Amino acid sequence: MEINIVKKKLSKVKTRVAYIYPSTYDAMITSLAPDFIYTIVNKYEDVYLERFTCRRLYGLEKEPRSIETNSKLGDFPLILTSLHYELDIVNLVRLLQAGGVEVFSSKRRNQVVIAGGPAVMENPIPYSDIVDVFIIGEVEVTLPRVLEFWLEYSDNKSRFLEAVSSLKFIYIPGLTHNTVLREYVRDLNSSVYPVRQIENIEVEPIYGRGFKLEVNRGCLFHCSFCLESRVFQPYREREFTVLKSIIEEGLKYTISGRRVVLYTPCFPVTSTHTRLLEYLVEEGFTASLPxxxxxxxxxxxxxxIKLLGQRTLTIAPESFSNLAQFVFLKYTGLIDYVVMLIKSILDAGFNLKLYLVYGVKGLDQVELHRDLEILREIVKYAKTKNRRVTVALSPLIPKPHTVFQWIGMLNRDALTSQLRLYKSSLRGLVEARLYDIDLGIVQAQIALSPRPIGELVSLWAMHGGGLSGWRRAMREFSGRFSLDYVFSGYQFEKELPWGFIRLNNISEKVTRSQYEVARRFLCFQK
Structure with a gap:
C-alpha cells in the first residue's frame, strides 16, 4: 500500500499523463527523479500524472496498468519517461509494446512520447525514431514550460510539436535544426522540492527506507570519464537552512522515521556537508550515504558517519594505477594518499565497498599489475582489522561528452583477458562483483550511436530484453550495425553526431583539453 499518492477525479481532469519509469517498481521508489516529476506535474489541477513500471526486467511484459487508477497505457495522450542510462530504452519499448502503443514516432498518430534524463542529454539520436520530444535539461525548469504548450495544443499533435520546438532546450527530430541548449536550475534553494515522497508500506527501496534528500547537484570535480559531471554542471548546493527545512517538512509525511537517504554526486566536500552531518547526528537521525x-x-x-549508523562505506577510487589516474583526473598523483585514507577508514572500523574500472585503452600490463598489487595490499590490511572489503569491477564504458568518445573502448578479447587477470589475482581473497563485459559494450553501442536504432531496440524488446535478447536481435540484424565507433572512437577533429547538444561551453573546453592530456599519457592508435 502506498502513501502520499495524488488522487484526482478523472471527470475534472483536462488531460491525463502517463509516466513510464523504465525499470522495476522498487527501483522507481528508490530514485528521487520520479518524485520530482510526480510533484511538478500533479500540481496542475487539471492534469493528472499516473505511473507505470516494469513487472520484470526480462521476458514479455503483461499489459501495463497505471498504479493510480489501473488504466491502460492507451488511455493517455501524453507519455513521459526518463532514461537514466542507456539500457532503459528496451524497457520503455517493452512497456509500449505490451500496452499496445505504437513504438515508432513516425507512425504514432494520437499519442506523444516525451523523454528526458541523463541518457537523453548525452545523445538523443539512438532514440530519435521512438521518442517524439526530447528535453535537454533539468525537470524543474523545463517540464512546466512543455506542459503549458501541451495544455494549449493537446488536441493537435503536429501543432504541439511545432510549438514546443521553439524552446531552446527541446530537440524534435526533423523539426529542430539549431543547437540545443541544456537548461538547468540556477538556484536550488528556491526551486521546488518533493517533500511528500511516495512510500510503500510493503515494499522497501533498494537503499532502505528513508526520506530522500538531494544535498547538491553537479560536481566540484570534472573526472574525464564521468558523464554526470557534464550533464549536471555547474555545481550547486542547497544552503544548510534550506536542507534543514526540507527535512523537517518531509518528516511530516514519511513513514520511515528519522532516517534520511542522501543523494549527492560528491560528498562530503564542503562545510555545508559537514554541518548537515552534524545536524543529523544532533537530531538523532540515521542515514544512508552515497x-x-x-x-x-x-x-x-x-x-x-558512524553515529548515523553507517557501517559500510562506498568509495570509488576507480584505479590504483598512477597512470590511469593521470587519465581519469580524479586522484591524480595521489595514490599513496588514497591508500592512506582508505586504511584510515578501515582503522575507524568501517567495511568497504570499492568501485574499480579496468580496460583503459593504452594502459600496459605493468599498470594493471600495480593496480592489483595495491588492491591486494588493501584487502590484506582489512583482514588484519577484521574488516570486510567487496569490489565492484566494471569495464570502462565510453560516453558522449567525455574524452572516451574519441578514445573508444578496449576490444572484447582484451577486456576478457584483463578481467581474467583480476579474477585470478583476487580469487579467495575478496568478494568481487563483476559487471558483464557484453552489457558494457551494449551500453557504449547505444550511447555513442550516430543514428537511430529503433528497429533494433524494437526487435530486442520482442525477444524479451536483456543480454540474450540483444544477442538474438543483433544476429537478425547481422551486418547492419557496425561496432567500429565503439572501439575506435570518433575523430577528434571532426564534428560529433551529438555536437548539436550544448551542455555548457566550459565542459566542452575542459573535455578537449583532457583528451590532449590522455594522448600524452596513453599509447593507443587512432
Missing part, C-alpha cells in the same frame, strides 16, 4: 569522495573532510567526518 559513494564518498576521499579527502581530509571525509576523514574528519568518520565519527559522525
Amino acid at each position: 559513494s564518498l569522495r576521499l579527502g581530509p573532510r571525509l576523514v574528519d567526518s568518520l565519527e559522525l
Whole structure:
C-alpha cells in the first residue's frame, strides 16, 4: 500500500499523463527523479500524472496498468519517461509494446512520447525514431514550460510539436535544426522540492527506507570519464537552512522515521556537508550515504558517519594505477594518499565497498599489475582489522561528452583477458562483483550511436530484453550495425553526431583539453 499518492477525479481532469519509469517498481521508489516529476506535474489541477513500471526486467511484459487508477497505457495522450542510462530504452519499448502503443514516432498518430534524463542529454539520436520530444535539461525548469504548450495544443499533435520546438532546450527530430541548449536550475534553494515522497508500506527501496534528500547537484570535480559531471554542471548546493527545512517538512509525511537517504554526486566536500552531518547526528537521525569522495573532510567526518549508523562505506577510487589516474583526473598523483585514507577508514572500523574500472585503452600490463598489487595490499590490511572489503569491477564504458568518445573502448578479447587477470589475482581473497563485459559494450553501442536504432531496440524488446535478447536481435540484424565507433572512437577533429547538444561551453573546453592530456599519457592508435 502506498502513501502520499495524488488522487484526482478523472471527470475534472483536462488531460491525463502517463509516466513510464523504465525499470522495476522498487527501483522507481528508490530514485528521487520520479518524485520530482510526480510533484511538478500533479500540481496542475487539471492534469493528472499516473505511473507505470516494469513487472520484470526480462521476458514479455503483461499489459501495463497505471498504479493510480489501473488504466491502460492507451488511455493517455501524453507519455513521459526518463532514461537514466542507456539500457532503459528496451524497457520503455517493452512497456509500449505490451500496452499496445505504437513504438515508432513516425507512425504514432494520437499519442506523444516525451523523454528526458541523463541518457537523453548525452545523445538523443539512438532514440530519435521512438521518442517524439526530447528535453535537454533539468525537470524543474523545463517540464512546466512543455506542459503549458501541451495544455494549449493537446488536441493537435503536429501543432504541439511545432510549438514546443521553439524552446531552446527541446530537440524534435526533423523539426529542430539549431543547437540545443541544456537548461538547468540556477538556484536550488528556491526551486521546488518533493517533500511528500511516495512510500510503500510493503515494499522497501533498494537503499532502505528513508526520506530522500538531494544535498547538491553537479560536481566540484570534472573526472574525464564521468558523464554526470557534464550533464549536471555547474555545481550547486542547497544552503544548510534550506536542507534543514526540507527535512523537517518531509518528516511530516514519511513513514520511515528519522532516517534520511542522501543523494549527492560528491560528498562530503564542503562545510555545508559537514554541518548537515552534524545536524543529523544532533537530531538523532540515521542515514544512508552515497559513494564518498576521499579527502581530509571525509576523514574528519568518520565519527559522525558512524553515529548515523553507517557501517559500510562506498568509495570509488576507480584505479590504483598512477597512470590511469593521470587519465581519469580524479586522484591524480595521489595514490599513496588514497591508500592512506582508505586504511584510515578501515582503522575507524568501517567495511568497504570499492568501485574499480579496468580496460583503459593504452594502459600496459605493468599498470594493471600495480593496480592489483595495491588492491591486494588493501584487502590484506582489512583482514588484519577484521574488516570486510567487496569490489565492484566494471569495464570502462565510453560516453558522449567525455574524452572516451574519441578514445573508444578496449576490444572484447582484451577486456576478457584483463578481467581474467583480476579474477585470478583476487580469487579467495575478496568478494568481487563483476559487471558483464557484453552489457558494457551494449551500453557504449547505444550511447555513442550516430543514428537511430529503433528497429533494433524494437526487435530486442520482442525477444524479451536483456543480454540474450540483444544477442538474438543483433544476429537478425547481422551486418547492419557496425561496432567500429565503439572501439575506435570518433575523430577528434571532426564534428560529433551529438555536437548539436550544448551542455555548457566550459565542459566542452575542459573535455578537449583532457583528451590532449590522455594522448600524452596513453599509447593507443587512432
